[in-house]
Amino acid sequence: MGKPATLAERYADLFALAPVPLVLVSPDGIIRMTNEHLDATFEYGQGELVGQPVERLLPPDDREHHPALRAAYHRVPVRRAMGQGRELRGRTRSGATIPLELALNPVEWEGERWALVTAIDISARKANESLAQTALEAAATATLMVRPDGEIVYANRQALLLFDYERSQMIGAPIEDLVPADVADRHHRYREGFLHEERSRAMGEGKQLHGRRRDGSEFRLEVALTPITWEGERMVLATVVDLAERLAIEREQAAREAAEAQARELRRLNDELTQFSYSASHDLKAPFASIQGMADVCLEDLNAQDEPSLRHNLRRIAEIAERSANKVEAVLRLATAGDEPLGRAAIDLEAVVQHLWRALPSNALSPSSLVLDIGHHAPFFCDREALMVVLHQLLANAVRFRAHDRPSWVRVCSWQVRESIVITVNDNGVGIDGEQAEQMFQPFSRLHPRAGDGLGLALVRRYVQRMGGVVRARVVEEGITEVRVRLPLEGVGD
Numbered sequence: 001m002g003k004p005a006t007l008a009e010r011y012a013d014l015f016a017l018a019p020v021p022l023v024l025v026s027p028d029g030i031i032r033m034t035n036e037h038l039d040a041t042f043e044y045g046q047g048e049l050v051g052q053p054v055e056r057l058l059p060p061d062d063r064e065h066h067p068a069l070r071a072a073y074h075r076v077p078v079r080r081a082m083g084q085g086r087e088l089r090g091r092t093r094s095g096a097t098i099p100l101e102l103a104l105n106p107v108e109w110e111g112e113r114w115a116l117v118t119a120i121d122i123s124a125r126k127a128n129e130s131l132a133q134t135a136l137e138a139a140a141t142a143t144l145m146v147r148p149d150g151e152i153v154y155a156n157r158q159a160l161l162l163f164d165y166e167r168s169q170m171i172g173a174p175i176e177d178l179v180p181a182d183v184a185d186r187h188h189r190y191r192e193g194f195l196h197e198e199r200s201r202a203m204g205e206g207k208q209l210h211g212r213r214r215d216g217s218e219f220r221l222e223v224a225l226t227p228i229t230w231e232g233e234r235m236v237l238a239t240v241v242d243l244a245e246r247l248a249i250e251r252e253q254a255a256r257e258a259a260e261a262q263a264r265e266l267r268r269l270n271d272e273l274t275q276f277s278y279s280a281s282h283d284l285k286a287p288f289a290s291i292q293g294m295a296d297v298c299l300e301d302l303n304a305q306d307e308p309s310l311r312h313n314l315r316r317i318a319e320i321a322e323r324s325a326n327k328v329e330a331v332l333r334l335a336t337a338g339d340e341p342l343g344r345a346a347i348d349l350e351a352v353v354q355h356l357w358r359a360l361p362s363n364a365l366s367p368s369s370l371v372l373d374i375g376h377h378a379p380f381f382c383d384r385e386a387l388m389v390v391l392h393q394l395l396a397n398a399v400r401f402r403a404h405d406r407p408s409w410v411r412v413c414s415w416q417v418r419e420s421i422v423i424t425v426n427d428n429g430v431g432i433d434g435e436q437a438e439q440m441f442q443p444f445s446r447l448h449p450r451a452g453d454g455l456g457l458a459l460v461r462r463y464v465q466r467m468g469g470v471v472r473a474r475v476v477e478e479g480i481t482e483v484r485v486r487l488p489l490e491g492v493g494d
Helices: 012-017 036-041 066-075 123-138 157-163 181-197 243-303 307-336 349-358 384-400 456-466
Strands: 022-025 031-034 086-091 097-109 112-121 142-146 152-155 209-212 218-230 233-242 369-374 409-417 420-427 470-477 480-488
Touching (some): 022 036, 036 112, 097 123, 157 209, 157 233, 218 243, 233 243, 243 307, 349 369, 349 384, 384 409, 384 456, 456 480
Parallel strands (some): 369 409
Antiparallel strands (some): 022 031, 097 112, 142 152, 142 233, 209 218, 218 233, 409 420, 420 480, 470 480
């Protein structure tokens, strides 16, 4: 098989089939062969560049130095693969300047070194890179690009402002300059560990991170790391968020929520105070008027020396005074229910209920039946005294409002729901209207003639809320009322 007459003939098929621009240059810098892609890139017709100096494809200000560079390459020819080539500028026939990436392959032919050059127009890539850099510069978040060895190769405007550096001071500096001094010595290990993972993630997941400004001051930050490839080299893109503003917003939000909660509590207390004022104006004024009237009657009895009537009226005065004192005491208990600190003790619910049930004086003459269905199994912790107040009030109410025309019963049940315990107290007493269920827990609410001072269930709600729970009432069916208390298993302590 014969040897091709020329090098151009040897590469004819390659030039015809190659999908990229190719040019073959002889040692004297003359273009010997091009393909259609190269001709199109530089806006020339087919074969027009053959015989022309390769400098014709360069901008005028680069042509003077190019022969020396070309001669140096031919003395020590080095193959440069695509993606690792040297970036140059080219000039088209119309005079436009385009960015090029060149891949050079030395070719030996009859004792001479020729150059087979791939020339890629990277205008689109440059445009995208410029767009990306513009976007990064305009971003409101600080962004850094770091080499595997820790050298900072890019920092946007926000990063410079955040760390208080000039661009010339930050570019080329080690990333360890931006971390606290006590972390800098071991930071390279974290950096190397991330590069081995090769996945995007938040830096220091679950930890508090700090950055260091040029003056040495430190601040809380959050960092997201993303491995990328930039111009053929592995890099880490770090997005840095200064948490100072976020923390300030969170503190402001917490303060606002606390103020709103306080305002709600003040409104609630004001509503209760308003209700109390109405109640006091009637419920306390009426006993005083009765005492005053009966005292006048006693004086008349004394003048008439009617001793039996005098004794009777004095007993009535004492009863009225006792009821009034009890009501004042109940008001004080409700008012101070939020003052005492809460404890935390293990509770044997069945034992507590049995103890309270036996101690109910109102259950002695016409006893109700107690039914227990304790279904929770996890340890149960809360303030023992607060729970006893709650259960005593619920059991006492169930007995007080029992129906006298049928056997009465009170059922206490409990079960666990996730991290809570639910306790229900049911009875088949006189019942309530379903629409009145939530009114039961309002201070001074009397929904039945047998009602006392109207403060017992308000006290129940206050203690349940303090223990971190909720209390609700509902009508199960006619004559059967249920009060449901839900408390955290682990309790809430002060």
